[in-house]
Amino acid sequence: xxxxxxxxxxxxxxxxxxxxxxxxxxxxxxxxxxxxxxxxxxxxxxxxxxxxxxxxxxxxxxxxxxxxxxxxxxxxxxxxxxxxxxxxxxxxxxxxxxxxxxxxxxxxxxxxxxxxxxxxxxxxxxxxxxxxxxxxxxxxxxxxxxxxxxxxxxxxxxxxxxxxxxxxxxxxxxxxxxxxxxxxxxxxxxxxxxxxxxxxxxxxxxxxxxxxxxxxxxxxxxxxxxxxxxxxxxxxxxxxxxxxxxxxxxxxxxxxxxxxxxxxxxxxxxxxxxxxxxxxxxxxxxxxxxxxxxxxxxxxxxxxxxxxxxxxxxxxxxxxxxxxxxxxxxxxxxxxxxxxxxxxxxxxxxxxxxxxxxxxxxxxxxxxxxxxxxxxxxxxxxxxxxxxxxxxxxxxxxxxxxxxxxxxxxxxxxxxxxxxxxxxxxxxxxxxxxxxxxxxxxxxxxxxxxxxxxxxxxxxxxxxxxxxxxxxxxxxxxxxxxxxxxxxxxxxxxxxxxxxxxxxxxxxxxxxxxxxx
Amino acid sequence: xxxxxxxxxxxxxxxxxxxxxxxxxxxxxxxxxxxxxxxxxxxxxxxxxxxxxxxxxxxxxxxxxxxxxxxxxxxxxxxxxxxxxxxxxxxxxxxxxxxxxxxxxxxxxxxxxxxxxxxxxxxx
Ligand SMILES: Nc1ncnc2c1ncn2[C@@H]1O[C@H](COP(=O)(O)OP(=O)(O)OP(=O)(O)O)[C@@H](O)[C@H]1O
Ligand SMILES: [Mg+2]
Numbered sequence: 001x002x003x004x005x006x007x008x009x010x011x012x013x014x015x016x017x018x019x020x021x022x023x024x025x026x027x028x029x030x031x032x033x034x035x036x037x038x039x040x041x042x043x044x045x046x047x048x049x050x051x052x053x054x055x056x057x058x059x060x061x062x063x064x065x066x067x068x069x070x071x072x073x074x075x076x077x078x079x080x081x082x083x084x085x086x087x088x089x090x091x092x093x094x095x096x097x098x099x100x101x102x103x104x105x106x107x108x109x110x111x112x113x114x115x116x117x118x119x120x121x122x123x124x125x126x127x128x129x130x131x132x133x134x135x136x137x138x139x140x141x142x143x144x145x146x147x148x149x150x151x152x153x154x155x156x157x158x159x160x161x162x163x164x165x166x167x168x169x170x171x172x173x174x175x176x177x178x179x180x181x182x183x184x185x186x187x188x189x190x191x192x193x194x195x196x197x198x199x200x201x202x203x204x205x206x207x208x209x210x211x212x213x214x215x216x217x218x219x220x221x222x223x224x225x226x227x228x229x230x231x232x233x234x235x236x237x238x239x240x241x242x243x244x245x246x247x248x249x250x251x252x253x254x255x256x257x258x259x260x261x262x263x264x265x266x267x268x269x270x271x272x273x274x275x276x277x278x279x280x281x282x283x284x285x286x287x288x289x290x291x292x293x294x295x296x297x298x299x300x301x302x303x304x305x306x307x308x309x310x311x312x313x314x315x316x317x318x319x320x321x322x323x324x325x326x327x328x329x330x331x332x333x334x335x336x337x338x339x340x341x342x343x344x345x346x347x348x349x350x351x352x353x354x355x356x357x358x359x360x361x362x363x364x365x366x367x368x369x370x371x372x373x374x375x376x377x378x379x380x381x382x383x384x385x386x387x388x389x390x391x392x393x394x395x396x397x398x399x400x401x402x403x404x405x406x407x408x409x410x411x412x413x414x415x416x417x418x419x420x421x422x423x424x425x426x427x428x429x430x431x432x433x434x435x436x437x438x439x440x441x442x443x444x445x446x447x448x449x450x451x452x453x454x455x456x457x458x459x460x461x462x463x464x465x466x467x468x469x470x471x472x473x474x475x476x477x478x479x480x481x482x483x484x485x486x487x488x489x490x491x492x493x494x495x496x497x498x499x500x501x502x503x504x505x506x507x508x509x510x511x512x513x514x515x516x517x
Numbered sequence: 518x519x520x521x522x523x524x525x526x527x528x529x530x531x532x533x534x535x536x537x538x539x540x541x542x543x544x545x546x547x548x549x550x551x552x553x554x555x556x557x558x559x560x561x562x563x564x565x566x567x568x569x570x571x572x573x574x575x576x577x578x579x580x581x582x583x584x585x586x587x588x589x590x591x592x593x594x595x596x597x598x599x600x601x602x603x604x605x606x607x608x609x610x611x612x613x614x615x616x617x618x619x620x621x622x623x624x625x626x627x628x629x630x631x632x633x634x635x636x637x638x639x640x641x
Contacts, residue, residue: 287627288528295535321535328528476526 006184010176017172021165029161033154037147041126044145047074048130051083052141056132071109074143081125081144084108086117088131088139106139115144123147186214190221202229253442282339284476285332292325292332299325339480351401353495355394358402358447362388362433365403369410382417382429389436395447395517401490402513405499406433408483409451409511415474416455416509423456430454438514445517446497454508463503491515518640521549523557523573523585524603536630546637554580558588570640572624575604575611583614590619599640603628 003011054070071083085107091099103117119142121127126147129140186209193204202225209218303318366384373380410431417429432452440446458466465471467488472481484499491499491513503509522533530550540546549564551557554577571589575582586600601622602615612623622636 283626284526288526288532290627291532291536295532299535324531325535328531332528476528 004184005187006180009179009184013172013176013179017169020168020172024161024165024168025158029154029157032157033150036153037150040145040147040150041121041128044126044128044143045130047077048128048141048143050074050130051143052130052132055085055141056134059132059134059136062136067107068109071107071141075109077145079146079149081146082108082110082113082115083144084115084117084142086129086140086142087137103139106137115142117142119144182210182212183214186210186218190214190218193221193225197225197228202232250442282336285336285339288332289329289336292329296322296325296329335476339482351398353396353398356397356399356402358392358395358397358449359388359390359435361399361403362386362406362435362449365406366410366433369407369414373411373414377418380414380418382414382431385430385432387432387434387436389434392435392437392447395515397495397515398490401494405487405490405513406449406451408487409513412483412511413451413453413455413509416457417453420455428454440516447515447517449513449515450510452508452510457503457505457507457509458501459505463501466501467499518545518569518637519547519549519567520570520572520637521551521557521560521598523551523554523571523577523582525552525574525577527552529574537634540634553577554582554585554588557585561589569598570637571598571600573600573602575602575615583611583618586615586618586620601636 051070051073054073055067058064058066058070067085071085074080074083084105087104087106089102089104091102093099105114105117108114119125119127124147126145128143128145130143131140132138186206189206193206196204204225206218206222209215299318299322303315303322306312306314306318363386366386370382370384410433413431417431420427421429430453432450434448434450434452436448436450438446438448462473466484468481469485470481471485472479474481488499491497495515497513497515500512500514501509502512522529530548533548533550534541537546537548541548549560549567551560554573557571557573558580573582573585582602582604586602589598589600599621600619601624602611602620603624603626604611615623624633
């Protein structure tokens with residue numbers, strides 16, 4: 001059975017009030033009335049005894065006036081109805097055995113009142129007797145008192161009780177209301193809030209809490225709700241966090257993959273740097289062209305002078321210088337030309353991706369490079385090794401671009417082994433081209449293409465510059481220094497791959513192209 | 518007067534020798550060439566205080582002209598050689614660093630040989 005707290009409070013108060021009312025309305029006046037009645041009766045009895053004593057003395061002295069005075073002693077007592085002197089005679093037979101008792105009203109006050117001697121107390125009257133005994137006569141003093149006074153007093157008590165219990169009822173009501181307000185209202189607020197929270201709404205906040213346990217409870221409840229909502233927030237954040245975490249992990253892997261590229265591309269010349277580099281690279285040969293042609297002009301006019309003087313030895317010398325300078329002009333002109341051509345190649349993004357057999361492509365460019373070089377330099381020779389992974393099949397690349405990269409790497413390798421051969425005639429140059437199918441860290445498939453040589457390797461101070469445009473260690477005029485930077489661009493920007501180098505000084509270098517498939 | 522020319526372009530030697538052929542013939546100047554910063558330092562170590570003037574390119578593989586300048590100005594005190602820096606593009610940054618490191622002059626390529634000759638006269 002569900003009894004609301006409010007009901008319980010009211011029931012408690014009602015019980016208390018009822019008990020109290022019973023006490024004040026019934027028990028207390030009853031007791032009081034009885035006590036009053038008893039003391040009243042005592043009083044009447046005392047009166048009777050006093051009168052009896054006076055009558056006794058007067059009769060002994062045979063003072064009949066005294067008897068009257070004694071009887072009138074009580075005449076002023078409130079509620080007095082009558083006072084009578086009852087003569088009691090014991091009737092005896094001849095043998096003096098008591099036969100019975102005869103009672104006669106001998107005297108009464110007020111005179112006209114003549115009660116029956118057998119009268120006893122009832123609702124309206126209180127009768128009390130006190131005996132006296134003299135030689136002359138013996139009997140009782142009988143007093144009759146009105147009980148009205150007592151009744152009146154009892155009524156008064158009842159009335160006061162009624163008032164008091166009414167007051168108590170009122171106070172009870174007030175207490176009830178107050179309790180209800182102070183206990184029931186906040187508890188109900190708490191219950192409603194808790195219900196709301198239970199349904200998942202975390203907004204309720206209990207305001208105006210009393211300063212007691214319920215208040216404490218309300219405060220605790222508020223804190224709890226706040227904690228729950230915080231916890232929920234955190235949980236939600238955690239949920240989104242795990243989502244983002246997964247995403248982040250994925251991107252992290254991507255980022256890591258591109259990071260190294262980024263670092264390199266950072267080093268790569270920006271457009272401005274590139275322009276400055278180009279300007280510098282072209283400026284040098286052009287300066288030579290200009291300077292040497294200016295010099296030749298001077299030399300030729302000098303030569304003219306010498307011819308005029310007939311100083312032919314001098315003329316011959318000048319002519320030799322002019323020829324030498326002419327060669328320089330030609331050389332630096334070609335150098336500028338090569339740089340411009342290389343740049344054009346560098347900037348041109350040719351073609352589209354198409355399925356290509358990477359093994360065939362690598363092999364084609366290996367031959368091209370080898371025979372091209374042999375045509376220029378008959379003395380060049382190197383052992384070529386190939387390790388092709390036949391499982392690769394066709395992959396999507398821009399064939400011309402990737403071909404150019406492979407060609408560059410192979411050309412560099414040939415150059416490196418050629419240089420070492422010049423230093424160590426009994427050294428065996430080996431260049432290895434290999435392909436391999438791999439799994440990328442992200443789980444995708446990839447292809448590695450590596451070009452390895454056993455040349456002199458790349459010194460540490462050179463290593464971080466080799467991918468920069470125009471960086472070359474070849475003698476001036478022999479290399480543009482664009483080969484690797486262009487290759488780097490093609491592999492990273494053009495194909496989303498990586499171009500890495502592994503080297504040990506004196507033992508060789510290996511360039512590895514890592515392409516996602 | 519001994520002049521040390523530092524440039525990674527080997528043809529600079531022929532160029533300078535021809536441009537100054539009269540002065541060389543007249544023994545007014547004497548040229549030494551170094552094709553890298555390292556080479557220049559080696560030369561300076563071996564021929565202490567011979568070079569009165571150093572003409573150095575800035576943009577060189579290996580030790581750059583500015584690094585060389587720094588080394589020279591820190592190590593070769595008495596009498597400090599005059600160092601002129603040469604660069605293909607006269608950008609402010611190179612110029613400022615060169616000045617900071619104690620370069621005595623700053624030339625841009627292409628080198629104006631007439632004005633260079635004028636400058637050399639003032640050094641005498
Ligand atoms: N296999 C290698 N072994 C040793 N050093 C290498 C190798 N490949 C490249 N290098 C170094 O990297 C530098 C830059 O190479 P890159 O291909 O960019 O230009 P280059 O070969 O010098 O000039 P170009 O390609 O125009 O002929 C080379 O000058 C060389 O110092
Ligand atoms: Mg190359």
